[in-house]
Amino acid sequence: MADTIKVAYWPGCVSRGFTPELHGSMALVAQKLGIELVTLDRANCCGAGVIAEHNQELADTLNARTFALAQQTGLSMMNICSTCQGAQSECQQRLDADSAYRAHVNETLSGQGLAYERSEDGSWNNKNFLWLLVEDYGLDRLAAQVTRPLSGLRVGPFYGCYIVRPKERLGYAEFPDRDIYLEQVIKALGGEIVEYDGARKCCGFPVITMNRETSLRQAGTHVGDAIDAGADCLVTPCPLCHLNLDMQQPEAAKVVNRDLGLAVLHLPQLVGLALGASPKELGMPKHIASTKWVEERLTAVPA
Amino acid sequence: MAEYTIKVRRFQPESGEGPYWEEFGVDLEPSLSVLDALLQAKDRDDGSLAVRCSCRAAICGSCGMKINGQSTLGCKTQIGEAQEQADKMLSATGATADVAESPIRGVGEGIMGTESGPDIETAPLEVDGAAPIVIEPMGNMPVVKDLVTDMESTHWKKIRRVTPWLLPHGAPPEREYVVEPESMIDITQSMACIQCGACVSSCLSMEADPEFIGPAALAKAYRFVGDPRDAETVERLTDLAHDPHGIYDCTHCFSCVDACPKGVAPMDQIMRLRRKAGEEGIHDPNSGHDHEIAFVKIIEKKGTLDESLLLQESFAPGVIGKLKPTKRAIREMLGSLPTAFRGIKTGKMRSLPKLIPGVHHKLPGGAQDEVKAIYEHAEAHNEEFNLYIKGEEGDLVDEPDVEKGAERSTSPENPEAK
Numbered sequence: 001m002a003d004t005i006k007v008a009y010w011p012g013c014v015s016r017g018f019t020p021e022l023h024g025s026m027a028l029v030a031q032k033l034g035i036e037l038v039t040l041d042r043a044n045c046c047g048a049g050v051i052a053e054h055n056q057e058l059a060d061t062l063n064a065r066t067f068a069l070a071q072q073t074g075l076s077m078m079n080i081c082s083t084c085q086g087a088q089s090e091c092q093q094r095l096d097a098d099s100a101y102r103a104h105v106n107e108t109l110s111g112q113g114l115a116y117e118r119s120e121d122g123s124w125n126n127k128n129f130l131w132l133l134v135e136d137y138g139l140d141r142l143a144a145q146v147t148r149p150l151s152g153l154r155v156g157p158f159y160g161c162y163i164v165r166p167k168e169r170l171g172y173a174e175f176p177d178r179d180i181y182l183e184q185v186i187k188a189l190g191g192e193i194v195e196y197d198g199a200r201k202c203c204g205f206p207v208i209t210m211n212r213e214t215s216l217r218q219a220g221t222h223v224g225d226a227i228d229a230g231a232d233c234l235v236t237p238c239p240l241c242h243l244n245l246d247m248q249q250p251e252a253a254k255v256v257n258r259d260l261g262l263a264v265l266h267l268p269q270l271v272g273l274a275l276g277a278s279p280k281e282l283g284m285p286k287h288i289a290s291t292k293w294v295e296e297r298l299t300a301v302p303a
Numbered sequence: 304m305a306e307y308t309i310k311v312r313r314f315q316p317e318s319g320e321g322p323y324w325e326e327f328g329v330d331l332e333p334s335l336s337v338l339d340a341l342l343q344a345k346d347r348d349d350g351s352l353a354v355r356c357s358c359r360a361a362i363c364g365s366c367g368m369k370i371n372g373q374s375t376l377g378c379k380t381q382i383g384e385a386q387e388q389a390d391k392m393l394s395a396t397g398a399t400a401d402v403a404e405s406p407i408r409g410v411g412e413g414i415m416g417t418e419s420g421p422d423i424e425t426a427p428l429e430v431d432g433a434a435p436i437v438i439e440p441m442g443n444m445p446v447v448k449d450l451v452t453d454m455e456s457t458h459w460k461k462i463r464r465v466t467p468w469l470l471p472h473g474a475p476p477e478r479e480y481v482v483e484p485e486s487m488i489d490i491t492q493s494m495a496c497i498q499c500g501a502c503v504s505s506c507l508s509m510e511a512d513p514e515f516i517g518p519a520a521l522a523k524a525y526r527f528v529g530d531p532r533d534a535e536t537v538e539r540l541t542d543l544a545h546d547p548h549g550i551y552d553c554t555h556c557f558s559c560v561d562a563c564p565k566g567v568a569p570m571d572q573i574m575r576l577r578r579k580a581g582e583e584g585i586h587d588p589n590s591g592h593d594h595e596i597a598f599v600k601i602i603e604k605k606g607t608l609d610e611s612l613l614l615q616e617s618f619a620p621g622v623i624g625k626l627k628p629t630k631r632a633i634r635e636m637l638g639s640l641p642t643a644f645r646g647i648k649t650g651k652m653r654s655l656p657k658l659i660p661g662v663h664h665k666l667p668g669g670a671q672d673e674v675k676a677i678y679e680h681a682e683a684h685n686e687e688f689n690l691y692i693k694g695e696e697g698d699l700v701d702e703p704d705v706e707k708g709a710e711r712s713t714s715p716e717n718p719e720a721k
Contacts (some may be wrong), residue, residue, distance in 0.1 A: 013607040017610045017657060018646065018657065041666075041667060042666055043670075044674050045602045045606065047602070048598070050594070050598040050599070051598065051599055052574070053595060054581060057684055058678065061680070061681050062602070062677055065674075108677060108681070112673045161555070162557070165558065166568075176391075180391065184395065195397065204511065205554075209590050209617045210551040210552065211512065213512075214508060217511040217512070218510075221511070247642060250641070250642075251641070285650070287651075
């Protein structure tokens, strides 16, 4: 048995808001995998790019505070949201690029007894659960934990923009396969990969309040393409994508003028199913698009 | 020398046939470009293969195309790297980029439509182990022939839409305009554009909304908005903020950032346009600015996001927004009710803080005060920071002035900072 992984855990806002099933399923799956989570309950919103659009220094300082809180625990950080990953990586890049700026930001934090230290060798890092699962936990170790292989379940990956672009910022030089991890995880869990057009495209969520039609057309198109490609469900490491793909799915169906009705699973839920957790334990009844078909598929095809 | 198979999406309008895939075997060094491979195929196998090119050195911007689904320049992509990418995607997904790519759009119709085009005849994969390198014309544009797209209808028209020339007021100076070097450095990044259209090809917002002004034109707009000689900054920003397909129609997907061969990062320029529009107090009818302000204020008060409050404040901000809601606000709020009811039904939103705007909790144990303290400092200070200018650490060892960036920018709270 390899070492226990222990991380400073930033659940984000949406996983405790409109997608509570994500936070719950992550806790359950971490326990099953033997990943110890030290929750950062004093940490703040990553800003989702919106605060950076308003004031970069504000966004950078807010995220430096979160990093500093994580560093206080002596642990690397884990998030469960592509958007947190992207927004935090952007701030970390600016902070790491300039020692004078970092000193300036840390001066603001000094009153709170906090400081963000750049990790020269990358030993302190902030990884989405997807990255941690592949890079630190390991696919072989994950496969060995599987008690209920997802045989016959056809899963379409949906990454979320912030975890695949821009490549230069998101560590692709060191980890060039980060844009195929979802496929690797689906395979390790015994599922079938469904290739369709939208896997690395945008769910449209960031403009839902500004241009509802553009936003829902994106979500509806991707869900429709996945259905046409034969998917039983989608899986995503991003709760904001989940909001547009699942919660808004009935509205998206109206915009693209077709029937949809495709289950969208959070990454920990897909892992949890393969580890033997029940859909109910994983909060799947809370979804808007019914997950019944996924349950039926898993019952119909023997493990 | 190494052998490669390139798989090209072809379209010959004079044939009267629909588009089709054709594979060519080529033979060249891995360090040579995908454009070199295309020219070899044209030279050896089929002179009718159409591709635009000129400088072959990523300067002229003629050879924009999609390689394995990624919008880029043919001359800037090494064939060896393209092969690695094609192999990687095949091994991960069991599919090549031609399968993953959307059906042909608008070809032969002369317009950019969203309907599916005719089915493509797919040539069988027969290469031992190696995946073919898939080459397609740029997206979001009508195809003229093979890899040649019509850039007039979607690229140049949008560029002209943003008035891409300087609009100074008053009589011109006797000699040249004199400006601070820093203020010109600020727009250097947007000036690096070579008009290749790769960002337009990659734009995911434009895919859903063909009327979106788009990354190339908006980056060009910033080039003039940020220019200290231009006297119509507010007019430009107002125009771009009020357009329903303007700066607030960008979904922040980073596709253009990865597609741009010159590091322009068009999306970053769009975010700077939004920031400037906010600083100028421009109130747009798309809820763009209201959404931003609502988001920023909620985190100051609560530390984490109060989603229902964000929705309410984006559409009906403050007391005035609620006493006199706009027609759009009423429509959007009513439109969100079915979603809320569904959320209550499944249990997703079955709690008061999720339903009643403003009930959401603060961060615990004094943490909220820490967040507020950060706001107080940063909102007074507002350092804007352009990575393109600053570069990596090490380049800046002699940079003595920590406050330099702050002096370059202004904030509404602190206009004297300049």
